[in-house]
Amino acid sequence: MVSSDEFREAMSRLGTSVNLVTTDGPAGRRGLTVSAVCSVTDLPPTVLVCINRANRSHDVVRDNGVLCVNILAGRHEALSKAFASSSTSSEERFARGEWDTLVTGAPALIDAPTALDCGIAGRLEVGTHTIFICEVERIRMREAENLVYFNRAFHHLNPA
Amino acid sequence: MVSSDEFREAMSRLGTSVNLVTTDGPAGRRGLTVSAVCSVTDLPPTVLVCINRANRSHDVVRDNGVLCVNILAGRHEALSKAFASSSTSSEERFARGEWDTLVTGAPALIDAPTALDCGIAGRLEVGTHTIFICEVERIRMREAENLVYFNRAFHHLNPA
Numbered sequence: 001m002v003s004s005d006e007f008r009e010a011m012s013r014l015g016t017s018v019n020l021v022t023t024d025g026p027a028g029r030r031g032l033t034v035s036a037v038c039s040v041t042d043l044p045p046t047v048l049v050c051i052n053r054a055n056r057s058h059d060v061v062r063d064n065g066v067l068c069v070n071i072l073a074g075r076h077e078a079l080s081k082a083f084a085s086s087s088t089s090s091e092e093r094f095a096r097g098e099w100d101t102l103v104t105g106a107p108a109l110i111d112a113p114t115a116l117d118c119g120i121a122g123r124l125e126v127g128t129h130t131i132f133i134c135e136v137e138r139i140r141m142r143e144a145e146n147l148v149y150f151n152r153a154f155h156h157l158n159p160a
Numbered sequence: 161m162v163s164s165d166e167f168r169e170a171m172s173r174l175g176t177s178v179n180l181v182t183t184d185g186p187a188g189r190r191g192l193t194v195s196a197v198c199s200v201t202d203l204p205p206t207v208l209v210c211i212n213r214a215n216r217s218h219d220v221v222r223d224n225g226v227l228c229v230n231i232l233a234g235r236h237e238a239l240s241k242a243f244a245s246s247s248t249s250s251e252e253r254f255a256r257g258e259w260d261t262l263v264t265g266a267p268a269l270i271d272a273p274t275a276l277d278c279g280i281a282g283r284l285e286v287g288t289h290t291i292f293i294c295e296v297e298r299i300r301m302r303e304a305e306n307l308v309y310f311n312r313a314f315h316h317l318n319p320a
Binding site for chain 1: 161162164166167168169170171173174175176177179195196197198199200201202203204205206207208210212231273274276282284286287288289291293296297298299301304306308310311313315317319
């Protein structure tokens with residue numbers, strides 16, 4: 001009944017934070033831009049991340065079993081585009097930011113407003129995507145700023 | 161390692177759309193404000209909704225097996241507060257808006273920018289919450305406007 005085009009149009013009307021999801025470990029270092037990040041529960045502290053199984057980073061995230069959700073600020077618009085572009089290699093993507101690690105070894109963007117370092121506690125495949133259930137093991141918070149995507153455009157949110 | 165307070169503070173830095181999730185059916189009519197709504201896949205068109213199992217609407221949503229995600233606009237700030245307040249009865253909540261139904265029978269807010277009428281296709285319990293996997297059966301789109309919650313404050317997004 002509902003076409004892919006109609007669904008995508010409706011989803012463009014659901015404002016979301018723009019985030020970089022990164023991973024590192026035996027399967028390698030990768031990162032991608034993800035808007036489908038959602039709070040689940042604070043007991044235990046858990047978020048979820050939805051990733052298309054056709055994305056070249058999907059299996060690497062799954063196999064490493066760890067990821068970091070780097071919530072972006074307005075100044076990171078170009079960075080978010082680099083991590084979303086299929087023509088930008090993994091090396092080129094990471095060269096555009098400064099990184100360290102918290103506890104899992106996944107790359108944490110040093111100037112991200114908030115970084116959530118997570119272990120993957122479960123996953124559920126739904127259609128083309130996997131929902132990763134991620135327990136938050138360490139949080140780094142620097143400032144209140146957010147890059148939001150809505151109606152196919154970027155918006156910058158600052159502290160109220 | 162990560163406390164509930166620290167996690168909640170971090171989640172306040174993840175900007176989200178503000179939405180009313182409604183249901184109706186054999187278990188009754190209910191509705192609540194939910195920020196934890198996330199796109200999953202367009203094949204089949206699917207979103208997820210996370211609801212605390214302690215919320216009085218949780219079991220009603222589960223038992224009816226249908227829900228409508230009403231994405232809100234800036235003008236709906238007071239409505240979103242009514243649907244989030246434990247001191248506002250179900251009747252008082254619905255009296256504050258105008259409603260009709262699409263296909264599932266769940267209440268659709270007539271002037272919501274976007275309404276996603278869904279059947280519940282699966283659920284996963286994680287900690288205190290249930291993740292409802294929702295197949296979108298009908299979409300109604302009226303305008304591009306969004307009420308966003310970030311840093312414990314409302315923000316109004318308009319077409320870019």
